[in-house]
Amino acid sequence: MTVSTAVPDETTNPEPRLGRSWHIVLPLLCYLAVGAAMIIYTQSVPLDGIERGSLNLPYIFGRTWEHIQLVFYSTVLVLVVALPLGILLTRGTLRRATPFVLTLVNVGQATPAVGLVVLLAVLFQIGFWTSVAALFAYSLLPTLRNTMVGLQQVDWRLIDAGRGIGMSAARVLFKVELPMAAPVILSGIRTTLVLSVGTASIAAFIGAGGLGDLITTGVSTQRNLVLVTGCVLIAVLALMIDWVGGLAQRVLAPKGLS
Amino acid sequence: MTLWEYVEDRWDLILFETAQHASMVAQCVLVAALLGVLIGVATYRRPRLASLATASSGVLFTVPSLAMLGLLIPALGLGVAPSVTAIVLYALLPIIRNTVVGLQGVDQLVVDAARGIGMSRQRSLTRIELPLAWPVILTGIRVSTQLAMGIGAVAAYVSGPGLGEQIFSGLARLGGANAVNSTLTGTIGVAVLALLFDGCFVLLGKLTRPEGPLSRRLTTGGVRG
Numbered sequence: 001m002t003v004s005t006a007v008p009d010e011t012t013n014p015e016p017r018l019g020r021s022w023h024i025v026l027p028l029l030c031y032l033a034v035g036a037a038m039i040i041y042t043q044s045v046p047l048d049g050i051e052r053g054s055l056n057l058p059y060i061f062g063r064t065w066e067h068i069q070l071v072f073y074s075t076v077l078v079l080v081v082a083l084p085l086g087i088l089l090t091r092g093t094l095r096r097a098t099p100f101v102l103t104l105v106n107v108g109q110a111t112p113a114v115g116l117v118v119l120l121a122v123l124f125q126i127g128f129w130t131s132v133a134a135l136f137a138y139s140l141l142p143t144l145r146n147t148m149v150g151l152q153q154v155d156w157r158l159i160d161a162g163r164g165i166g167m168s169a170a171r172v173l174f175k176v177e178l179p180m181a182a183p184v185i186l187s188g189i190r191t192t193l194v195l196s197v198g199t200a201s202i203a204a205f206i207g208a209g210g211l212g213d214l215i216t217t218g219v220s221t222q223r224n225l226v227l228v229t230g231c232v233l234i235a236v237l238a239l240m241i242d243w244v245g246g247l248a249q250r251v252l253a254p255k256g257l258s
Numbered sequence: 259m260t261l262w263e264y265v266e267d268r269w270d271l272i273l274f275e276t277a278q279h280a281s282m283v284a285q286c287v288l289v290a291a292l293l294g295v296l297i298g299v300a301t302y303r304r305p306r307l308a309s310l311a312t313a314s315s316g317v318l319f320t321v322p323s324l325a326m327l328g329l330l331i332p333a334l335g336l337g338v339a340p341s342v343t344a345i346v347l348y349a350l351l352p353i354i355r356n357t358v359v360g361l362q363g364v365d366q367l368v369v370d371a372a373r374g375i376g377m378s379r380q381r382s383l384t385r386i387e388l389p390l391a392w393p394v395i396l397t398g399i400r401v402s403t404q405l406a407m408g409i410g411a412v413a414a415y416v417s418g419p420g421l422g423e424q425i426f427s428g429l430a431r432l433g434g435a436n437a438v439n440s441t442l443t444g445t446i447g448v449a450v451l452a453l454l455f456d457g458c459f460v461l462l463g464k465l466t467r468p469e470g471p472l473s474r475r476l477t478t479g480g481v482r483g
Contacts, residue, residue, distance in 0.1 A: 110452035112411035115445025118429045122437040198322030205429060215328045224332040231328035235321040242320045
């Protein structure tokens, strides 16, 4: 299952430099404005005791920071594991295992995120690092899959040509294969990021903190304002991280491929 | 109690929840497929509208499902209503996008030829363009189904029906007897259901592709070049 959230907007005519850069930051400004409006609103309406406990600024920023940490740690782990593993699984004799691994990845993606999170909690313990492990296991798959698929679809004639002009296998990997596969790999990493923001909100069920705490508090105490604030902030965070992923895709992809 | 004993002991309940999950997903995807193809058909000839539809679905798509479910609680309360609404909303997005992409990908020459031999716009759409775009649309529906399976599990948090209840009752009994069994049953159940549905889509895709057995019989009477 390839879930791409890319918005097809790169095909438009090249615009003047200033106009173009404005177009890029416009969504980010919108997301920031929505998030800020939500926080300002919660600070300006009268709150009861329970609401004050969850809707004060230090609490909100603390939970946001926890959420970002959950996403950050799990994504770094994914990058450290999935990229070398994906490269390794497309080399030499291991290449024959590629279809098998891809099938396994597809089966893994059929597992519901909430099931995985709760399962790790009942098997081990609740808490931050269990959640990071669950996030890692769940969001590993898109990056691993796209690394393998991206490397697989590099034209073999280009690899032959690289070898033919005397490049070593490692040099071909770094100078030809990885740059050619970069767009696919980067879109996998972007999917990983967005998936882990969503899974991190589920991780509030197992005591990981994060903005999901506002949702569980809001539901269990029937305070809709707390609930809605949590939901809006999670949505804004996801959109902002997706935006950063989109920016990385543009900046890091080798020029002149598309 | 082993997992097997647990499943045997609660076989009726688990079977019921599995059936609920499957029927919820199937109905939601059916509604989403109808709506999504309609929206796709309505917008694909207007580039502005089409990119608006795909861009806004992209934004909605990025919003995590738990946040979407939470936002629906104040409006719809707990239970079936927010679960079904959220699933349909998420399931719409891949279908709209793939319908637009699939229809726009149909060779313009083929469409012109269809119009040239006197087909009306509707007829060209239903006889030529939609069948040619069908594999892409079907892929969208397939992705939607997988999504719906996972969101259906989260929906148990807002008291939605289905196998998610097993997962959340495992969470509620954390550390107690059967917590692991219950969670495993829910998780594996949803995964197996998702793979079963996916298998059906692979089969359906093979049967209904433009040059496949079903549509060949319907359209060209088996004449092949």
